[in-house]
Amino acid sequence: MRRKVTKKQNAKEIDVTISTVSKSLRDSTEISEDTRQKVQAFAKLYNYKPNNIALSLKNRKSKTICIIIPEVIHHFFATVISGVEHVANENGYNVIVCLSDESFDKEVINMEMLANGSIDGFIMSLSKETQQKRDFHHITEVISQGMPVVMFDRVTNEILCDKVIIDDDLAAYNATQYLIDKGFKKIALLSTVDYVSVGKLRTDGYVRALKNNDLAVEEHLILKIEDTENFESPIEALIKNNDIDAIFAVNEIFAVTAIKLANKLGKKIPEDISIIGFTDGIISKYSSPSITTVSQNGVKMGEKAAKMLIEKLEIEEEDYEEQYKTEVIETELVERESTI
Amino acid sequence: MRRKVTKKQNAKEIDVTISTVSKSLRDSTEISEDTRQKVQAFAKLYNYKPNNIALSLKNRKSKTICIIIPEVIHHFFATVISGVEHVANENGYNVIVCLSDESFDKEVINMEMLANGSIDGFIMSLSKETQQKRDFHHITEVISQGMPVVMFDRVTNEILCDKVIIDDDLAAYNATQYLIDKGFKKIALLSTVDYVSVGKLRTDGYVRALKNNDLAVEEHLILKIEDTENFESPIEALIKNNDIDAIFAVNEIFAVTAIKLANKLGKKIPEDISIIGFTDGIISKYSSPSITTVSQNGVKMGEKAAKMLIEKLEIEEEDYEEQYKTEVIETELVERESTI
DNA sequence: CTGAAAGCGCTTACAG
DNA sequence: CTGAAAGCGCTTACAG
Numbered sequence: 001m002r003r004k005v006t007k008k009q010n011a012k013e014i015d016v017t018i019s020t021v022s023k024s025l026r027d028s029t030e031i032s033e034d035t036r037q038k039v040q041a042f043a044k045l046y047n048y049k050p051n052n053i054a055l056s057l058k059n060r061k062s063k064t065i066c067i068i069i070p071e072v073i074h075h076f077f078a079t080v081i082s083g084v085e086h087v088a089n090e091n092g093y094n095v096i097v098c099l100s101d102e103s104f105d106k107e108v109i110n111m112e113m114l115a116n117g118s119i120d121g122f123i124m125s126l127s128k129e130t131q132q133k134r135d136f137h138h139i140t141e142v143i144s145q146g147m148p149v150v151m152f153d154r155v156t157n158e159i160l161c162d163k164v165i166i167d168d169d170l171a172a173y174n175a176t177q178y179l180i181d182k183g184f185k186k187i188a189l190l191s192t193v194d195y196v197s198v199g200k201l202r203t204d205g206y207v208r209a210l211k212n213n214d215l216a217v218e219e220h221l222i223l224k225i226e227d228t229e230n231f232e233s234p235i236e237a238l239i240k241n242n243d244i245d246a247i248f249a250v251n252e253i254f255a256v257t258a259i260k261l262a263n264k265l266g267k268k269i270p271e272d273i274s275i276i277g278f279t280d281g282i283i284s285k286y287s288s289p290s291i292t293t294v295s296q297n298g299v300k301m302g303e304k305a306a307k308m309l310i311e312k313l314e315i316e317e318e319d320y321e322e323q324y325k326t327e328v329i330e331t332e333l334v335e336r337e338s339t340i
Numbered sequence: 341m342r343r344k345v346t347k348k349q350n351a352k353e354i355d356v357t358i359s360t361v362s363k364s365l366r367d368s369t370e371i372s373e374d375t376r377q378k379v380q381a382f383a384k385l386y387n388y389k390p391n392n393i394a395l396s397l398k399n400r401k402s403k404t405i406c407i408i409i410p411e412v413i414h415h416f417f418a419t420v421i422s423g424v425e426h427v428a429n430e431n432g433y434n435v436i437v438c439l440s441d442e443s444f445d446k447e448v449i450n451m452e453m454l455a456n457g458s459i460d461g462f463i464m465s466l467s468k469e470t471q472q473k474r475d476f477h478h479i480t481e482v483i484s485q486g487m488p489v490v491m492f493d494r495v496t497n498e499i500l501c502d503k504v505i506i507d508d509d510l511a512a513y514n515a516t517q518y519l520i521d522k523g524f525k526k527i528a529l530l531s532t533v534d535y536v537s538v539g540k541l542r543t544d545g546y547v548r549a550l551k552n553n554d555l556a557v558e559e560h561l562i563l564k565i566e567d568t569e570n571f572e573s574p575i576e577a578l579i580k581n582n583d584i585d586a587i588f589a590v591n592e593i594f595a596v597t598a599i600k601l602a603n604k605l606g607k608k609i610p611e612d613i614s615i616i617g618f619t620d621g622i623i624s625k626y627s628s629p630s631i632t633t634v635s636q637n638g639v640k641m642g643e644k645a646a647k648m649l650i651e652k653l654e655i656e657e658e659d660y661e662e663q664y665k666t667e668v669i670e671t672e673l674v675e676r677e678s679t680i
Numbered sequence: 681c682t683g684a685a686a687g688c689g690c691t692t693a694c695a696g
Numbered sequence: 697c698t699g700a701a702a703g704c705g706c707t708t709a710c711a712g
Contacts, residue, residue: 004456004485006705017683022707032681047481053402053457054705056393057688064436064458072418072425075622081412085439089446094454096404097437099425106429114434116344117393117689118404141387145344256626263628282415286596288603288628346689357699362691372697394689397704457705 005046014038025050061120064094065309067302068110068124070102070154075252075281076298077125080152083302084123091310093120104129108138115142120313122147123305126154132195134158148312150305154197162312163326164305168198171294171331172205175248175276178333180213182340184246184274188221188238190254199224202250202278225254236261239273246274246339252283255291259338274339289337301329345386354378365390401460404434405649407642408450408464410442410494415592415621416638417465420492423642424463431650433460444469448478455482460653462487463645466494472535474498488652490645494537502652503666504645508538511634511671512545515588515616518673520553522680524586524614528561528578530594539564542590542618565594576601579613586614586679592623595631599678614679629677641669 007025011018016035024031024039025048042048056062067084069077081097088095096119100107107127114122122142130136136159143149143161152164179187189206192199203222210217223238225231231254238244239262249255255277259269267273269289277284280295304327347365351358356375364371364379365388382388396402407424409417421437428435436459440447447467454462462482470476476499483489483501492504519527529546532539543562550557563578565571571594578584579602589595595617599609607613609629617624620635644667 008705018705019684019707020682023682026707030681035681049452049456051397051457051705052454053393053396054688055707057391057397057690057704058706058708060688062393072412072421073415073622075413075415078412078418081437082439085412085437089449094436094438094458096434097421097425098434099422109429112389114392116389117391118434253626260626260628282413283622283626286593286600286623287626288600348689358689359691359700360698363698366691370697375697391689394704395691397688397706398690398692400704 004051005048006051007048010039010042010046010048013042056117060117061313062118063092064096064119065121065123065306065313066096066098066110066114066119068098068100068107068122070100070125070127072097072099075283076153076279076296079281079298080125080302080305083299083304084306085302086299087303087306087310091306093306093310100127100130102128104133104135111138111142115145115147120147121309122149123152123302123309124149125152126156126197128196131156131197148309150309150312152301152305156197160324162305162308162324164301164308164329165326166296166301166329166331168201169205169208171278171296172202172248172250173209174205175278175294175333176206176209177213179246179248179274179276179339180209180215182246182274185215186218186221186242186244187215187246187248188223188242188244190223190225190235190238190247190249190258192250193224193226199250206248232257232261236265239267240265244273247276249275249277252277252279252281252291252293255293255338256283256287259287259289259291270338270340276333276339280334284334284336287338292336292339293334295332295334297329297331304329344391345388346391347388350379350382350386350388353382396457400457401653402458403432404436404459405461405463405646405653406436406438406450406454406459408438408440408447408462410440410465410467412437412439415623416493416619416636419621419638420465420642420645423639423644424646425642426639427643427646427650431646433646433650440467440470442468444473444475451478451482455485455487460487461649462489463492463642463649464489465492466496466537468536471496471537488649490649490652492641492645496537500664502645502648502664504641504648504669505666506636506641506669506671508541509545509548511618511636512542512588512590513549514545515618515634515673516546516549517553519586519588519614519616519679520549520555522586522614525555526558526561526582526584527555527586527588528563528582528584530563530565530575530578530587530589530598532590533564533566539590546588572597572601576605579607580605584613587616589615589617592617592619592621592631592633595633595678596623596627599627599629599631610678610680616673616679620674624674624676627678632676632679633674635672635674637669637671644669 007021011021024036098110150162191203194200277291277293284291284293351361364376438450490502531543534540617631617633624631624633
């Protein structure tokens with residue numbers, strides 16, 4: 001087991017000081033051609049690499065950013081990670097991924113653990129519990145210490161920082177309008193509970209579309225699902241007890257579940273019921289029938305978020321002005337087999 | 341914008357030295373009750389947190405581990421991350437996630453970037469390109485420097501290190517045997533090209549099962565798919581031109597695609613063709629019909645890998661003996677609707 | 681052209 | 697009980 005070689009050993013070997021080694025390795029003209037070469041040869045031979053930690057300490061920045069997401073298993077979030085990774089790596093940054101598991105406490109612990117030198121900034125989407133509690137002290141704390149934060153998707157107005165979102169309300173409005181244009185009148189909504197910011201906004205968009213088209217908003221056609229485990233029976237009941245002709249679901253799991261349950265109840269998709277989902281994930285694509293959906297470009301959101309964060313990080317302290325942007329990423333309705 | 345408070349400021353404020361502060365904060369009995377309290381009160385007031393980077397440099401370990409995977413988008417890998425995160429966090433470790441994007445170069449760059457103090461050890465699954473090139477110098481390099489590496493899923497015999505795998509050959513054998521037991525004789529295989537280690541092993545298991553049951557291994561029923569984009573037409577041709585009664589697919593994308601194409605060709609699943617997939621992902625669960633599959637417990641693999649790595653990391657240098665284990669995680673055949 | 685010193689933020693063995 | 701010193705691995709302004 002060979003230990004890593006340091007500048008110190010290099011210096012000893014060549015019989016110069018470590019300052020000389022340091023300068024030689026940066027190819028400073030201050031140092032004679034001769035020693036520079038000797039030092040570099042040695043470094044190459046022993047495959048010398050500078051110690052990142054020492055550099056971080058010296059430079060007071062770590063060149064790594066952290067992304068905190070509620071879950072990796074969700075395709076959308078995985079997609080965002082991918083976008084963040086790409087632009088981070090391009091700019092010489094590493095990325096630490098933290099999972100909050102939808103828990104407030106884990107979110108807080110993760111942030112506190114990393115906010116002390118380990119990372120330069122955060123990209124995050126709020127956990128459900130945090131949204132429910134409306135307790136954002138850990139985030140304001142970090143921001144007040146001068147560490148930039150970029151929020152995406154599940155954001156809050158109570159925090160002032162850069163944000164990357166889609167227009168959830170509008171996207172839902174358009175999806176609903178699309179169904180209305182097809183002539184459907186009894187359109188059910190499968191949404192989440194209201195404290196999930198994006199669920200609420202999508203519900204708003206749905207309601208707005210109905211109203212604008214003089215359609216009644218019928219409460220019994222609106223399902224706000226809390227539990228992510230046992231949501232089958234309420235959906236089944238909704239389909240069974242109402243003569244609906246279309247469904248707008250706020251995520252792809254709800255959409256695909258609706259398809260399964262409708263089939264079970266003898267209804268054909270899309271002949272009897274048209275369905276639109278949200279998030280263009282792997283399920284929507286491979287389901288039979290494949291699902292018409294509002295595509296939320298997660299990769300793009302991640303890329304944008306990373307760009308905004310890195311931009312803030314690389315701004316000179318003196319040029320810094322507190323100014324926050326909210327970037328809205330375009331969505332798109334992807335038409336597939338689940339709607340006629 | 342308030343800067344982070346350091347021990348130095350604390351020392352100045354209380355008018356003691358920084359050594360005293362350091363000791364007080366660890367509640368050393370060496371220090372008088374009185375100053376200890378003063379220091380701690382100040383620290384609390386200003387929400388002092390020790391700088392992780394300085395600690396890392398001092399202790400020569402960063403308490404963070406890195407997991408390198410080919411893709412986050414794959415549900416299986418997302419699942420492994422989740423397992424790694426949990427046990428890492430429980431043990432006070434952070435995790436950096438790196439994506440190789442199936443590229444050899446990115447894998448090398450990631451490892452070199454992080455191997456210099458930033459992290460204490462690696463958990464990794466080889467990129468396709470690395471498996472194809474059979475160039476593992478970056479890994480041996482890191483290991484020879486004394487940094488522990490745990491490989492999972494896509495591993496290689498050419499590297500000596502801890503490994504976490506499933507018995508791909510056996511799992512494939514069992515899946516094939518299951519189909520044979522149902523009375524199927526014309527069983528097609530949708531696999532990857534052979535250089536993907538797990539694809540090769542699963543192919544071996546399939547072949548072994550056929551042979552053991554005195555069934556002919558028919559080359560035209562075996563499809564080794566290279567391209568992850570355009571694999572539909574070969575699959576379609578295979579289903580169309582052969583009178584097959586079952587399919588064993590080496591991942592869930594191939595399985596679900598086979599279902600779609602079979603449907604398109606007027607074949608019913610499972611009535612006309614039974615299908616078994618591999619990896620119990622979100623697609624298998626939500627597809628219609630849902631897919632019988634070999635479940636590969638990614639969370640468990642991640643947990644195990646993290647445990648093995650951390651164990652190595654926390655071993656005292658003197659107790660260290662070079663000894664590597666390969667842990668085999670149980671798989672399970674999950675029966676669903678795609679087989680009769 | 682080369683080196684000694686100070687410093688990034690911390691810890692700990694050793695003096696006093 | 698408190699502090700000065702050395703050190704983790706590095707950089708850079710300053711002397712010589």
